[in-house]
Amino acid sequence: MDMGLLGQFIVNGMMLGMMYALVAVGFTLFFGVLDVIKFSHGDVLMVGTFAGFSTYLGLGAIGIDNAFVQLVGVLVVAIASMALLGAIIARYLVLPLKSAPPLNTLLVTLMLGTVLREAIRLFYPDGSNPKRFPALLPTDSWTIGSFNLRADSVILLVGGLLVIVGVHVLINRTRLGMAIRAVAQDEETAKCMGINFKMIVLLTFGLGSAVAAFAGVMNGLYYNEINFGMGLLLGVIGFSAAIIGGLGNIYGAILGGFIFAALQTLGAVALPFASAYKDVFAFAVVIALIAWRPTGLIAEKTSERV
Amino acid sequence: MGILRKSTAPLLTLAITAALGTGVANAKDTVKVAFIGPLTGGVSAVGVGGRNSAELAVQLRNADPDAKYEYELVTQDSECKPNVGVQIATKVAADRSVIGLVGHYCSAVAMGAVDIYHRFNLPMSVWGAVLPDVTYGNDYKEIHRVNGTMINQNEVAAKFMTDQGYKTWVIIHDTTDYGKGHDKYFSEYLTENGGEILADFGVPADQQDFTAELTKAKQLNPDVIYFGGLTPLGVRIRAQMDKLGIESQFQGVSGIKSDSFIDGTGELAEGVVSFLEGAPLEKLPGGQFFSEKYKAAGFTESEEAYGPFAFSAMNLILDGIEEVGPNRKALTEYLGNIQDHDSVVGKISFDDHGQNTVAAITPYVIQDGKWVVWEDSEYADGTRKLAGL
Numbered sequence: 001m002d003m004g005l006l007g008q009f010i011v012n013g014m015m016l017g018m019m020y021a022l023v024a025v026g027f028t029l030f031f032g033v034l035d036v037i038k039f040s041h042g043d044v045l046m047v048g049t050f051a052g053f054s055t056y057l058g059l060g061a062i063g064i065d066n067a068f069v070q071l072v073g074v075l076v077v078a079i080a081s082m083a084l085l086g087a088i089i090a091r092y093l094v095l096p097l098k099s100a101p102p103l104n105t106l107l108v109t110l111m112l113g114t115v116l117r118e119a120i121r122l123f124y125p126d127g128s129n130p131k132r133f134p135a136l137l138p139t140d141s142w143t144i145g146s147f148n149l150r151a152d153s154v155i156l157l158v159g160g161l162l163v164i165v166g167v168h169v170l171i172n173r174t175r176l177g178m179a180i181r182a183v184a185q186d187e188e189t190a191k192c193m194g195i196n197f198k199m200i201v202l203l204t205f206g207l208g209s210a211v212a213a214f215a216g217v218m219n220g221l222y223y224n225e226i227n228f229g230m231g232l233l234l235g236v237i238g239f240s241a242a243i244i245g246g247l248g249n250i251y252g253a254i255l256g257g258f259i260f261a262a263l264q265t266l267g268a269v270a271l272p273f274a275s276a277y278k279d280v281f282a283f284a285v286v287i288a289l290i291a292w293r294p295t296g297l298i299a300e301k302t303s304e305r306v
Numbered sequence: 307m308g309i310l311r312k313s314t315a316p317l318l319t320l321a322i323t324a325a326l327g328t329g330v331a332n333a334k335d336t337v338k339v340a341f342i343g344p345l346t347g348g349v350s351a352v353g354v355g356g357r358n359s360a361e362l363a364v365q366l367r368n369a370d371p372d373a374k375y376e377y378e379l380v381t382q383d384s385e386c387k388p389n390v391g392v393q394i395a396t397k398v399a400a401d402r403s404v405i406g407l408v409g410h411y412c413s414a415v416a417m418g419a420v421d422i423y424h425r426f427n428l429p430m431s432v433w434g435a436v437l438p439d440v441t442y443g444n445d446y447k448e449i450h451r452v453n454g455t456m457i458n459q460n461e462v463a464a465k466f467m468t469d470q471g472y473k474t475w476v477i478i479h480d481t482t483d484y485g486k487g488h489d490k491y492f493s494e495y496l497t498e499n500g501g502e503i504l505a506d507f508g509v510p511a512d513q514q515d516f517t518a519e520l521t522k523a524k525q526l527n528p529d530v531i532y533f534g535g536l537t538p539l540g541v542r543i544r545a546q547m548d549k550l551g552i553e554s555q556f557q558g559v560s561g562i563k564s565d566s567f568i569d570g571t572g573e574l575a576e577g578v579v580s581f582l583e584g585a586p587l588e589k590l591p592g593g594q595f596f597s598e599k600y601k602a603a604g605f606t607e608s609e610e611a612y613g614p615f616a617f618s619a620m621n622l623i624l625d626g627i628e629e630v631g632p633n634r635k636a637l638t639e640y641l642g643n644i645q646d647h648d649s650v651v652g653k654i655s656f657d658d659h660g661q662n663t664v665a666a667i668t669p670y671v672i673q674d675g676k677w678v679v680w681e682d683s684e685y686a687d688g689t690r691k692l693a694g695l
Contacts, residue, residue, distance in 0.1 A: 005525050008550070012517035121346060128350040129566040130541045141551060146525060148551040223514065224545045225570055227348065227538060230514065268518030276481045276508035278518070 021257030023238025042235020048213030086209025246296020355610030391415030413437030454583030488534030592650030
């Protein structure tokens with residue numbers, strides 16, 4: 001295999017990995033503060049992408065056709081609305097079930113995911129068909145041999161990286177982050193220290209959902225196609241990535257996302273049999289990894305087994 | 307009181323029976339017919355177009371004063387998922403008041419459902435599924451199909467593309483019966499016509515990312531990328547080809563011949579080719595009649611590629627019920643003897659497997675955001691050129 005081709009596979013894999021990592025970060029944040037698994041996460045991502053897409057259509061309808069303004073509008077609306085949706089889900093579905101078994105939260109959010117998915121399919125105009133997401137980023141490309149690098153892919157990768165660094169800084173360097181970490185470590189003590197527990201939970205769910213919305217818009221910009229079912233597999237993969245990395249640990253989630261993408265790419269490229277089995281291969285390795293390290297590759301300091 | 311009641315009660319009963327009796331005699335008996343297709347999910351645009359067309363056939367029949375029965379259409383959504391399809395097929399077939407069925411766009415669903423129709427003796431006609439095995443894989447006399455199969459489609463497609471001068475192909479197909487069938491027949495006819503297949507990828511029908519497969523394809527640098535599958539995947543593959551800078555011609559099958567493929571791919575749709583059984587609507591014997599009636603009925607969705615077939619299949623079932631009465635066995639027998647039956651898609655003649663033998667295949671190309679019949683396009687007269695020619 002020549003170097004150009006190898007480079008191409010690496011860029012493809014990085015792109016996938018970035019998206020998975022962004023989704024996984026949400027799962028791990030939610031688990032960190034409340035020890036719950038919010039299965040509607042992938043569908044929140046999808047709703048965010050559709051919110052962004054609607055914004056694009058709306059901006060087009062009122063005559064704004066500057067790609068940069070459109071992009072900013074799409075991102076702001078998608079991120080803000082999903083942060084709100086995430087907080088609402090936390091307030092009305094997750095917090096009331098706080099003292100119930102975790103399985104209940106998992107089931108409730110799993111069902112909520114189906115509701116969101118079906119709502120877009122049935123109530124969004126022509127929602128059951130794939131939609132063409134606009135290319136709002138410059139599409140210049142550089143070709144070196146068999147290696148083709150597009151400006152939009154580079155911008156998306158850098159954007160994803162900035163979001164991850166942003167979340168890292170927020171968690172580790174700000175008062176809000178300190179509060180989130182305090183709640184994650186010990187809810188009761190955090191409350192005693194005067195931390196508004198409920199507010200922190202809502203903010204964390206808002207943050208995780210906002211990151212998912214960003215991943216959704218990124219997905220739309222990269223593939224130029226969105227559909228009501230896009231969140232389903234992304235949710236499952238993001239969840240698996242968070243588990244491999246170690247639920248509750250942000251670096252674990254990022255690592256897990258990239259591992260999963262690498263496995264998928266490897267499955268499609270290097271295995272002798274048809275690429276039809278690449279997901280089977282990737283998930284089989286995930287099962288093996290979980291069996292080997294049940295608490296994840298980078299476990300929480302005080303780990304709880306799920 | 308006692309005496310009065312004794313004498314009046316039978317009288318009243320008689321009067322009521324008489325009143326009811328005349329009421330029934332004046333109205334026509336209601337007969338149920340059913341339609342099954344994917345009304346939600348990725349290929350629902352085609353399904354809804356088919357349902358509207360079948361409904362149109364029923365509406366027109368009910369408006370006809372000469373019709374012997376009043377028809378009621380039962381519609382069910384298969385979601386293009388075999389497991390859902392089998393459930394609703396059983397539901398429809400088990401309802402003895404349903405006499406005939408027009409069903410299935412998705413071959414994978416049809417394959418699971420035909421056994422059920424046979425078991426319940428429900429006569430049916432397929433309106434869109436193209437896998438040969440739906441009719442040829444069994445001896446069930448209940449199963450018929452008004453549209454052609456993918457055998458004819460790929461035979462024409464392979465010859466057409468090699469005639470254009472293309473030499474090498476990479477095939478991507480979904481791993482359902484539908485995609486695998488296309489892969490099998492296209493490969494067979496392509497080799498016969500001297501084309502070379504450089505690689506063949508099977509992919510799950512819900513895959514999002516094709517960059518790994520396409521990067522491999524790019525390395526092989528084929529003249530054509532052939533895709534055997536339905537619209538949602540087709541849209542993704544076409545869009546991702548562009549991301550990776552692949553300049554090969556994109557060739558689809560009947561499964562992407564829908565307006566939603568063009569909506570999904572935008573400018574990238576230009577020059578994509580696909581093949582479809584039957585002639586285009588405006589060239590069909592009853593095409594003009596069909597599109598006028600369809601418009602007049604006020605449906606908001608397009609009839610899509612297979613609408614005329616759904617309309618013809620439903621009409622055929624209704625013709626049968628008019629002729630032999632609302633009886634499943636009699637209708638099956640009636641359908642078994644169909645030869646040169648007039649319909650908007652041309653004459654229908656069933657062979658001994660219930661397959662319509664008329665199989666005109668029309669090549670289409672997307673030009674300026676519309677599916678255009680190849681012969682009428684600027685690509686045919688040389689004004690525009692397909693990729694790589």
